[in-house]
Amino acid sequence: MIDNFSILLSHALILIMFWRLVHNVRTDIEEPPRPDEDAAGFAANIRRQRHSRKKMDGPSDA
Amino acid sequence: MRDLVFVGYLGLLFLLAFKRPFLFVLAYCYIDIVAPQRLSYYLLNSIPLSAISFGLAFLAWLFFDDKKDSRFTPRMGAILLLLVYCGYMTTQALEPVAAQVKWDWVWKALIFAAFLPLTLTRKVRIEALVLMLILCASALIVAGGIKTAVGGGGYGQLVILVDDNSGLYESSIISTVAIAIIPLILWAAKYGTIFPPDWRVRAYAAALILVCLLIPVGTAARTGLVCIAVLGVLLLRFTQRRILYFSLIGAVGLAAIPFLPSTFTDRMETIQEYEKDESASTRLAVWKWTWDFAQANPMGGGFDSYRVNKIRYKMPLTDEEGRLTGESTTVEVVDAGRAFHSSYFEMLGEHGYFGLALWLFIHVGGVWRMEMLRRLYIKRAREDEEWVAPLALALQNFSIIYLVGSVFVGIAFQPFPYVIVAAQIGLDSYLARRRAEAAFRPIRSVLKRPESKLSTPAV
Numbered sequence: 001m002i003d004n005f006s007i008l009l010s011h012a013l014i015l016i017m018f019w020r021l022v023h024n025v026r027t028d029i030e031e032p033p034r035p036d037e038d039a040a041g042f043a044a045n046i047r048r049q050r051h052s053r054k055k056m057d058g059p060s061d062a
Numbered sequence: 063m064r065d066l067v068f069v070g071y072l073g074l075l076f077l078l079a080f081k082r083p084f085l086f087v088l089a090y091c092y093i094d095i096v097a098p099q100r101l102s103y104y105l106l107n108s109i110p111l112s113a114i115s116f117g118l119a120f121l122a123w124l125f126f127d128d129k130k131d132s133r134f135t136p137r138m139g140a141i142l143l144l145l146v147y148c149g150y151m152t153t154q155a156l157e158p159v160a161a162q163v164k165w166d167w168v169w170k171a172l173i174f175a176a177f178l179p180l181t182l183t184r185k186v187r188i189e190a191l192v193l194m195l196i197l198c199a200s201a202l203i204v205a206g207g208i209k210t211a212v213g214g215g216g217y218g219q220l221v222i223l224v225d226d227n228s229g230l231y232e233s234s235i236i237s238t239v240a241i242a243i244i245p246l247i248l249w250a251a252k253y254g255t256i257f258p259p260d261w262r263v264r265a266y267a268a269a270l271i272l273v274c275l276l277i278p279v280g281t282a283a284r285t286g287l288v289c290i291a292v293l294g295v296l297l298l299r300f301t302q303r304r305i306l307y308f309s310l311i312g313a314v315g316l317a318a319i320p321f322l323p324s325t326f327t328d329r330m331e332t333i334q335e336y337e338k339d340e341s342a343s344t345r346l347a348v349w350k351w352t353w354d355f356a357q358a359n360p361m362g363g364g365f366d367s368y369r370v371n372k373i374r375y376k377m378p379l380t381d382e383e384g385r386l387t388g389e390s391t392t393v394e395v396v397d398a399g400r401a402f403h404s405s406y407f408e409m410l411g412e413h414g415y416f417g418l419a420l421w422l423f424i425h426v427g428g429v430w431r432m433e434m435l436r437r438l439y440i441k442r443a444r445e446d447e448e449w450v451a452p453l454a455l456a457l458q459n460f461s462i463i464y465l466v467g468s469v470f471v472g473i474a475f476q477p478f479p480y481v482i483v484a485a486q487i488g489l490d491s492y493l494a495r496r497r498a499e500a501a502f503r504p505i506r507s508v509l510k511r512p513e514s515k516l517s518t519p520a521v
Binding site: 002003010016017022024026028032034 | 071074075078079081082084085088092096128184185186187190193194197198200201202204205208209212256257444446496497499500501502503
């Protein structure tokens with residue numbers, strides 16, 4: 001009886017999990033992550049260069 | 063009747079998996095861990111269930127999964143290298159027949175461990191895998207725990223579902239795994255999305271942890287007690303009030319002792335008096351033999367090479383009641399074909415220094431990578447990534463408990479820990495890809511000229 005209870009409980013939960021995964025689109029499709037506030041890579045280098053150039057040039061004339 | 067139920071159940075799982083092909087991977091995990099063919103009498107035993115489910119899992123990934131998110135990592139390479147090396151050593155084995163028997167299930171465990179990370183390309187999939195491992199192990203653990211609670215158990219006597227001394231059904235292995243999955247249960251109960259945390263999930267998790275702790279009591283496996291001690295230390299790592307924690311654990315432990323069965327306490331006492339315990343003396347003798355064997359055979363002797371060992375060791379004299387007499391005289395014991403009783407010596411004796419190095423790289427590498435991930439994601443402190451560091455810690459704790467438990471039990475090729483390794487690799491690859499996606503800025507958006515004097519035509 002203990003064996004049957006253990007098998008029943010675990011297998012029922014596995015079946016529920018399967019059912020929920022079937023109806024969960026995130027099993028196959030995921031939204032892209034929220035972009036980082038600080039970029040990285042080539043684009044970030046260009047941004048930093050532009051930012052430091054702005055600082056050196058000072059405020060523009062009105 | 064039971065056969066029909068299991069056949070129907072498997073049919074249902076496969077039917078659902080045709081709708082979501084990733085579920086074939088989980089179905090294979092179920093068949094590998096619970097092994098319903100062992101619980102069945104005839105029907106399932108006549109079908110190559112593992113082969114069918116792995117074939118379906120692989121074909122589903124090949125034809126229906128988006129492979130652009132799959133990554134190949136160094137540890138996957140190490141698993142494949144270990145597979146090839148073990149295959150080669152099987153052809154050179156000192157005990158070819160026994161080696162072939164072990165190889166027949168080892169290669170499946172390694173192939174699946176190398177393949178599985180390719181499918182873990184979504185957060186839900188990683189969570190589903192962890193949950194699947196917990197629920198599959200719970201099929202055995204709940205039965206063993208309840209039987210222990212109602213007075214059953216004893217070394218070699220606790221029958222968990224079936225009287226089978228292999229795989230997860232073996233007492234030392236189930237003791238180690240039962241304790242090692244406790245961190246994962248805690249994680250799933252707090253951060254799960256498939257079974258979102260509510261009072262039912264928390265109640266089930268608490269009950270499951272309790273029966274997990276009862277498994278070492280029921281099996282009277284000393285390894286289990288050692289694993290509990292390691293778990294206690296690991297959980298202490300991030301506890302704020304350590305003195306209170308220690309005091310509570312100590313008080314609960316002392317209060318529980320009178321309720322523990324004498325078979326358990328008697329066996330645990332032998333940890334201190336290992337000199338008069340024959341199994342401990344055998345272990346030391348086999349380990350010494352394996353060390354000497356590896357000097358002469360640096361590549362190992364293939365699977366089950368322990369069968370060629372002949373060991374002699376001395377044990378101190380004991381009186382009729384098993385107490386040490388204190389005399390200097392000893393009795394010599396001669397033994398042959400004694401198993402390694404340690405995963406480290408199992409790897410050394412079967413596959414030499416190279417095999418041991420690969421095995422350590424695979425498992426210790428996981429401990430290290432999970433630590434790196436944990437520290438990185440605590441530093442990132444993003445709201446949508448709160449689940450990452452605790453999962454990395456839980457997977458790391460599993461590996462540490464497994465590595466400590468493995469010192470005393472030969473479980474180097476058990477499939478369960480390799481699935482955990484695959485979960486670690488999958489998590490690592492998935493997070494690396496997501497970090498790269500989050501950091502990416504299309505060059506066009508950066509080169510787009512800002513509204514400044516440059517855009518204003520010169521007068």
